[in-house]
Amino acid sequence: MAPYETDDSAKAADEADDVRAGRHRAARYVVPVAVVGVAAATIGLVPALASSGDPDLPKVTAQQLIEKIAKSDVQQLSGTVKITTDLGLPDLGGLAGGFASGAVKGDGGSSADPQSKLMELASGTHTLRVAADGPEKGKVSLLDNASEYSVIHNGKDVWGYDSKSNEVYHATAPESAGAKGKAPHDVPATPKDLADEALKSVDDTTSVTVDGTAQVAGRDAYKLVVKPRQSGSTVGAISIAVDAKTGLPLKFTLTPASGGAAVVDAGFTKVDFSRPAASTFAFTPPKGAKVTEGDDHESAGKTPGHRGPDKASPKGDESLRKGDKDLAGLDGVKTIGKGWSTIAEFDTGGKGMPSGTKGSSGNSDVDGFLNSLGDHVTGKFGSGTVFSTRLVNALITDDGKVYAGAVTKAALVKAADAAH
Structure with a gap:
């Protein structure tokens, strides 16, 4: 029809x-x-x-x-x-x-x-x-x-x-x-x-x-x-x-x-x-x-x-793209962009998850398993790992920065580069 x-x-x-x-x-x-x-x-x-x-x-x-x-x-x-x-x-x-x-x-x-x-x-x-x-x-x-x-x-x-x-x-x-x-x-x-x-x-x-x-x-x-x-x-x-x-x-x-x-x-x-x-x-x-x-x-x-x-x-609820102001109201969270392409940025204050070493969990086996679920990426920001679902993606850099949103992997890397 x-x-x-x-x-x-x-x-x-x-x-x-x-x-x-x-x-x-x-x-x-x-x-x-x-x-x-x-x-x-x-x-x-x-x-x-x-x-x-x-x-x-x-x-x-x-x-x-x-x-x-x-x-x-x-x-x-x-x-x-x-x-x-x-x-x-x-x-x-x-x-x-x-x-x-x-x-x-x-x-x-x-x-x-x-x-x-x-x-x-x-x-x-x-x-x-x-x-x-x-x-x-x-x-x-x-x-x-x-x-x-x-x-x-x-x-x-x-x-x-x-x-x-x-x-x-x-x-x-x-x-x-x-x-x-x-x-x-x-x-x-x-x-x-x-x-x-x-x-x-x-x-x-x-x-x-x-x-x-x-x-x-x-x-x-x-x-x-x-x-x-x-x-x-x-x-x-x-x-x-x-x-x-x-x-x-x-x-x-x-x-x-x-x-x-x-x-x-x-x-x-x-x-x-x-x-x-x-x-x-x-x-x-x-x-x-x-x-x-x-x-x-x-x-x-x-x-x-x-x-x-x-x-x-749960995080899935936020994947429906809650407004920029909602995200900005969270402690330590900054937003990049607007509308459906909004990306939340925050700093964990620690190390990211470098592959093959003792990362955030302190256990190389655990960190190796977690890294196997993500894709290693590099850019002006350095390097990191992108964890993906069919809707929400998150980039965790090796220096502990996190970029997440209902956006593509390329959009996350671009945002991380721009923030560098």
């Missing part, structure tokens, strides 16, 4: 202004299901488009569709979201997920702490069951073959439960959680969450168009397409399927500039906008379960958990 609106230079500036205005309004609205997000941002979905053909819907502009997202006020829903991640990382045989869980438990934490689940969702295919009833009640369950992990937000309480280990994590939601629709440990888990992050990136470096219609989870939807105008970004395009009736994003797909399978592609396979039963959000620790109080461990500095929504987001 031909696009409803094409990207031409004559109206690019006006459209960017309109889209920016809509973007700021959209950022104020967060779907309540986000209150208990536990998935990583860099996630994907086996496409759930219906085979009945594209629905015939009234034509809309990109600005009108962004406004529709901004005005979306879905308070109740339940459904299933399928998630698959393809960052192109090497298969470590579950080592990463086991390390993340073990690190938390080793610090006196709990396997039920949402932080211990983030690494599991950074790769592979997962199914989430979600429910929400206003900003104070939400639930997300990660379904496994023989177990289930859930995070439940009910009023002032946030519970995490791992049925496999029979462990419970409990924390108190901050007073601002209800107003923002966010809860402790919250990271993007639904197409709406991811769409909000993508819309923050909309500025004059961005093309935004409407590219036809689709059906997702049995719902008629418009397809909003966001693309970088700049060269050097690893992001090819972001497609957001927006429910024609409610304005709720139902599906989110991020494809890399290099082509191939989507890196991020998240969407509902089932969705129901009726109010879930109150029992959905009720939780009592099972008999014999080990209960860990999150607030106690945070105050004792024993666990990295219970961080705010922004800091809890």
